[in-house]
Amino acid sequence: DTGVSQNPRHKITKRGQNVTFRCDPISEHNRLYWYRQTLGQGPEFLTYFQNEAQLEKSRLLSDRFSAERPKGSFSTLEIQRTEQGDSAMYLCASSPGQGPEKLFFGSGTQLSVL
């Protein structure tokens, strides 16, 4: 399988707990993105990596969110002290980085904060 892989598919947690999601991009893609999507809305940009460098982070993202991409391969997104408003689908996408951006999305991680 050469697509974008995300784990876990679903995560249920209690408010105040920390959660971590993993994304494995398409192997030859050097760009990686995290988006968040709630029902009836389009994806909302969270952050972007080129190789291991985090080049942009949304101004809307609080300091409870952190993302890493060590060695420029897989990436993790951590949310600390989760809140009910964090409940959403967290999507990872990768791109070959040539020409206009063409994103390839993973299946997402559905987070429910109780």
Place this chain on the structure above:
Amino acid sequence: QKEVEQNSGPLSVPEGAIASLNCTYSDRGSQSFFWYRQYSGKSPELIMFIYSNGDKEDGRFTAQLNKASQYVSLLIRDSQPSDSATYLCAVNKYSNYQLIWGAGTKLIIKP
């Protein structure tokens, strides 16, 4: 005003007809425009992108861009029930990597 606006629908189209989906954007500096399709419970998948005024065709899909009027549209010819999905418009605004998304238009193709 939202940066990228789409009619939420649902838009109902008979099978075999042409489905027309529209998207307007607010920033005249926008450079690239994308249409993604999202089936219920699935992730978005890219259909087409366009960055020059005019039409761009790919099979049954045609993207149309009018920068003066700040709108981009997607036409689906010979609509099939399998085209039933939410169609998301995305615009490259600030840079080559941050996309601004509309909320999507739900399309229903009736057999």
